[in-house]
Amino acid sequence: MNKLPLIQLPNPKIKGYATVCLYVAHSTFEEPSDMAGVNHLLEHVLSTNDEIDKDIARLGLEQNAETHGGFVRYWFSTPPQHLNFCLKYLFKIANKPSFKNVKREAHAVRQELISLLSTTDYHTELAALKVLFPNSSYLRGNNVKDMLKVLPRLNSKNLKKYYEKYYKNKMFIVISGAKQLPNFEQTRNVGARFKIPRMMTSILPNNKKIIHIKRPEVEKSQCKLVFYNKPVEKNIKNKTRDTIHISTRILASGLDSLLYRILRGKLRLVYSVSCDAFVEPYGTLIEIEWSCDTDKVERCLKAVQTVIRNFTPHHFNGHRDLYLEQMVRYSVLTSKDIVELYGEELVTWGKYEPVDRVIRGVKKIKASQVASVVKAYMNPARCFMVHASSRGKAPINRLVK
Numbered sequence: 001m002n003k004l005p006l007i008q009l010p011n012p013k014i015k016g017y018a019t020v021c022l023y024v025a026h027s028t029f030e031e032p033s034d035m036a037g038v039n040h041l042l043e044h045v046l047s048t049n050d051e052i053d054k055d056i057a058r059l060g061l062e063q064n065a066e067t068h069g070g071f072v073r074y075w076f077s078t079p080p081q082h083l084n085f086c087l088k089y090l091f092k093i094a095n096k097p098s099f100k101n102v103k104r105e106a107h108a109v110r111q112e113l114i115s116l117l118s119t120t121d122y123h124t125e126l127a128a129l130k131v132l133f134p135n136s137s138y139l140r141g142n143n144v145k146d147m148l149k150v151l152p153r154l155n156s157k158n159l160k161k162y163y164e165k166y167y168k169n170k171m172f173i174v175i176s177g178a179k180q181l182p183n184f185e186q187t188r189n190v191g192a193r194f195k196i197p198r199m200m201t202s203i204l205p206n207n208k209k210i211i212h213i214k215r216p217e218v219e220k221s222q223c224k225l226v227f228y229n230k231p232v233e234k235n236i237k238n239k240t241r242d243t244i245h246i247s248t249r250i251l252a253s254g255l256d257s258l259l260y261r262i263l264r265g266k267l268r269l270v271y272s273v274s275c276d277a278f279v280e281p282y283g284t285l286i287e288i289e290w291s292c293d294t295d296k297v298e299r300c301l302k303a304v305q306t307v308i309r310n311f312t313p314h315h316f317n318g319h320r321d322l323y324l325e326q327m328v329r330y331s332v333l334t335s336k337d338i339v340e341l342y343g344e345e346l347v348t349w350g351k352y353e354p355v356d357r358v359i360r361g362v363k364k365i366k367a368s369q370v371a372s373v374v375k376a377y378m379n380p381a382r383c384f385m386v387h388a389s390s391r392g393k394a395p396i397n398r399l400v401k
């Protein structure tokens with residue numbers, strides 16, 4: 001009997017494939033400075049153990065692995081008859097993996113990293129991380145240049161050492177869609193959570209609120225406004241997250257959203273605008289992004305600030321209904337979605353909330369609460385802008401006048 005925690009998640013509404021996933025509660029948040037990017041290479045080496053790729057198509061499996069800030073996961077979606085095969089594999093990489101083909105996989109990782117360098121999003125994201133997580137392993141683990149320096153130094157010996165030191169006792173398996181559980185010791189206690197990084201939450205001086213990056217591929221201006229906040233309390237994080245997500249939809253989803261109406265409809269300044277929110281244990285971030293002519297950056301920014309200041313829960317019921325519909329659609333149908341949603345919540349927050357309970361919570365959200373989260377979490381004092389263009393500097397040098 002193994003000691004790996006195995007957590008049975010709810011089964012999906014549609015019967016079919018089962019999904020099984022190994023979570024490692026350790027990743028780029030905790031990499032030592034001379035090991036930046038090591039988890040990504042480990043991910044490649046572990047997910048190609050036993051030349052598993054040769055079995056995947058033959059058995060009709062879907063397999064992948066991903067390295068995130070605080071965790072790595074290795075998963076399979078499988079027909080019921082091959083569940084034990086997948087579990088055995090995950091169990092092996094959680095106990096006695098081999099560390100072969102390091103050179104080959106390092107080459108693959110290198111190619112992946114280099115292709116990132118040519119995307120604008122990589123550079124704007126890194127610029128934001130430099131502000132929010134200065135001198136941290138999280139920053140290094142997202143910095144392609146740092147990781148490229150480390151890659152040639154990694155070999156099967158130091159990968160194994162790293163694995164022994166940081167992975168052992170930080171792993172658990174979650175499963176959804178299986179009719180009966182295999183012979184595992186079942187537990188509800190994950191016993192492992194990643195180390196939460198420190199995020200900058202202080203107010204930046206006005207002249208430090210615009211970060212310019214020169215990118216030759218950006219013809220006009222690409223702007224990203226980042227609102228940053230202290231972490232929410234664990235017991236209200238679902239409600240806060242859902243309320244924030246509804247507000248981001250009111251702001252920037254579809255042609256009739258608040259930002260779109262003004263920026264494109266009325267002022268004809270942008271082609272598209274997006275708004276995303278991240279409610280994480282280290283903090284809550286809301287990001288608004290758009291592209292515009294460089295000489296229109298100031299007008300766009302003022303228009304965005306005015307919309308936020310005068311926020312109204314426009315079409316609230318419609319946005320909430322669609323949010324609920326998509327929540328059901330993407331989280332209860334397949335075992336893969338369930339594993340992804342609950343598994344991530346388990347490793348990130350230490351426990352998950354069943355989706356029907358989350359849905360009941362969303363139904364209770366009121367328009368006035370959406371307006372208050374915008375006030376609380378989109379405070380102009382806790383905001384900076386990343387501006388990218390092919391020019392040497394940004395057209396404005398302060399966020400507030």
Ligand SMILES: [Zn+2]
Pocket residue numbers: 040044109112
């Ligand atoms: Zn990769």
